[in-house]
Amino acid sequence: EPEVTQTPSHQVTQMGQEVILRCVPISNHLYFYWYRQILGQKVEFLVSFYNNEISEKSEIFDDQFSVERPDGSNFTLKIRSTKLEDSAMYFCASSDFMLRTDESTDTQYFGPGTRLTVL
Amino acid sequence: QKEVEQNSGPLSVPEGAIASLNCTYSDRGSQSFFWYRQYSGKSPELIMFIYSNGDKEDGRFTAQLNKASQYVSLLIRDSQPSDSATYLCAVNIMDSSYKLIFGSGTRLLVRP
Numbered sequence: 660e661p662e663v664t665q666t667p668s669h670q671v672t673q674m675g676q677e678v679i680l681r682c683v684p685i686s687n688h689l690y691f692y693w694y695r696q697i698l699g700q701k702v703e704f705l706v707s708f709y710n711n712e713i714s715e716k717s718e719i720f721d722d723q724f725s726v727e728r729p730d731g732s733n734f735t736l737k738i739r740s741t742k743l744e745d746s747a748m749y750f751c752a753s754s755d756f757m758l759r760t761d762e763s764t765d766t767q768y769f770g771p772g773t774r775l776t777v778l
Numbered sequence: 779q780k781e782v783e784q785n786s787g788p789l790s791v792p793e794g795a796i797a798s799l800n801c802t803y804s805d806r807g808s809q810s811f812f813w814y815r816q817y818s819g820k821s822p823e824l825i826m827f828i829y830s831n832g833d834k835e836d837g838r839f840t841a842q843l844n845k846a847s848q849y850v851s852l853l854i855r856d857s858q859p860s861d862s863a864t865y866l867c868a869v870n871i872m873d874s875s876y877k878l879i880f881g882s883g884t885r886l887l888v889r890p
Binding site: 690701703709714748754767769774 | 810814819820823824827866875877878879881882883
């Protein structure tokens with residue numbers, strides 16, 4: 660069964676360093692998302708990406724964050740200068756949503772996550 | 779502010795019992811509703827989705843949706859210890875990005 664993959668599973672970095680989190684969405688999916696979950700808190704939306712551009716970003720997704728789809732398979736989240744409060748699980752998700760012609764087309768499937776620890 | 783509310787629990791049920799998990803949402807424009815299961819330290823795993831008012835059954839799981847009351851529930855029949863996890867209710871706002879808004883989750887404990 661197709662699945663979303665993410666690398667690395669755990670990233671430890673020093674405050675102020677840049678990190679790139681990588682995701683490979685499910686191959687026929689068109690919508691891509693990043694969410695994050697701080698330990699003990701809700702899963703929070705960061706950004707959505709469709710047709711090679713950001714379709715929406717949350718207040719969390721400030722100028723330190725960027726996303727890119729550098730080729731036909733990868734989807735990356737970059738944090739330019741990490742802060743202590745960026746420590747969280749980061750989840751990539753994808754969906755094949757287009758017009759909702761059947762019941763299964765806007766379901767988002769999540770990758771296993773990257774645990775980011777900023778020291 | 780669009781919110782999804784869940785009782786944090788823990789909800790403790792004996793093995794074999796029915797577990798009932800509830801969720802309310804604030805945005806009347808919400809169209810799609812999802813239940814995800816999350817084990818500690820893991821990612822959300824889709825259990826069920828529902829779009830229409832009423833019940834939807836899949837194996838031991840039944841999702842119930844009442845749009846007038848802005849209420850979604852998940853019933854787990856014949857609960858097993860392996861069902862012990864946090865259950866996340868998520869709502870698709872169906873705006874420009876179709877992002878999911880998550881509740882804080884209900885922790886379910888199934889006692890052997």
